[in-house]
Amino acid sequence: MQNTLTKTLPVKEAIETRHSIRKYEPTMPKEDLLEILRLGSLAPTAFNAQPARFVVIENPELKEKVKAAAYGQTQITSAPYTIVVYSDMEDVMATVEETSHPLYGDEGKTRQRQTFEGSFGGLSVEQRAVWANTQANIVLGFLMLSARGLGYDTVPMLGFNPAQVKELLGLPEHVQIAALLPVGKAAEEGKSAHRHTVERITRFA
Numbered sequence: 001m002q003n004t005l006t007k008t009l010p011v012k013e014a015i016e017t018r019h020s021i022r023k024y025e026p027t028m029p030k031e032d033l034l035e036i037l038r039l040g041s042l043a044p045t046a047f048n049a050q051p052a053r054f055v056v057i058e059n060p061e062l063k064e065k066v067k068a069a070a071y072g073q074t075q076i077t078s079a080p081y082t083i084v085v086y087s088d089m090e091d092v093m094a095t096v097e098e099t100s101h102p103l104y105g106d107e108g109k110t111r112q113r114q115t116f117e118g119s120f121g122g123l124s125v126e127q128r129a130v131w132a133n134t135q136a137n138i139v140l141g142f143l144m145l146s147a148r149g150l151g152y153d154t155v156p157m158l159g160f161n162p163a164q165v166k167e168l169l170g171l172p173e174h175v176q177i178a179a180l181l182p183v184g185k186a187a188e189e190g191k192s193a194h195r196h197t198v199e200r201i202t203r204f205a
C-alpha cells in the first residue's frame with residue numbers, strides 16, 4: 001500500500017488519462033482518500049451553498065449490500081472505498097450562516113440567510129433537492145480529477161436503487177445521491193476516452 005501523494009499529475013494529464021476503472025487493487029492509504037475528499041470539497045457552488053456531503057463505504061459487509069442495491073455491479077466490492085456523493089439542501093437551509101465567508105462577519109451571515117430564504121424558501125423540498133444535486137455534480141467532477149491527479153482511478157455510477165442505498169446508509173429521504181464513486185488503484189487497463197470532437201459539439205455565436 002504505497003502512498004503516492006508525493007507524485008501528482010498536471011491537470012491536463014489527469015483529464016487525459018482519466019477513464020472508468022471497474023477492477024481495483026484491494027487497498028489504498030486512507031490519508032490519500034481523505035486528500036481526494038478535501039480536494040473535492042474545494043469545488044465551487046452557487047452562493048457557496050456547499051450542499052454536497054459524503055459517505056465513504058469501507059465495511060466489506062456493507063459493500064456487499066450496496067453492490068446488491070447497484071444491480072450486482074462488482075466495482076463496489078472491488079474498490080477499497082466507494083464515496084457516496086450526495087446533497088443535503090435541508091442541512092444547507094438549517095445552517096446556511098456557516099457558508100458565509102468570515103470576511104463578511106455577522107452582517108454576511110444575515111445576508112446569506114436572507115439570500116437563501118429568498119431564493120429557496122418558496123420552493124418545495126423536492127425542488128430544492130434538484131437544485132442541490134446540480135451543485136453536487138460539480139463536486140463529483142472535482143473528485144474524479146483529484147483522484148486521477150493523485151494516481152488513483154474511479155468510476156462514476158448512477159446504476160443503483162437510490163431508496164435502497166439511502167436505507168442502507170441511514171440517509172434521510174430528502175437527500176439526493178449524485179453518484180456512487182468507487183476509488184482505488186486500477187487493476188485493469190480500462191479503455192481510452194471515446195468522445196465527440198469539439199467541432200461536433202461547439203458553435204461560436
Ligand SMILES: Cc1cc2nc3c(=O)[nH]c(=O)nc-3n(C[C@H](O)[C@H](O)[C@H](O)COP(=O)(O)O)c2cc1C
Pocket residue numbers: 018019020021022073155156157158159160179190191192193194
Ligand atoms: C453520471 C454517470 C453515471 C454512470 N453510471 C455508471 C454505472 O452505473 N455503472 C458503470 O459501470 N458505469 C457508469 N458510468 C460510466 C460511464 O459508462 C463512462 O463514464 C462512459 O462510458 C465514458 O467512459 P470513461 O469514463 O471510461 O471515459 C457512469 C458515468 C457517469 C458520468
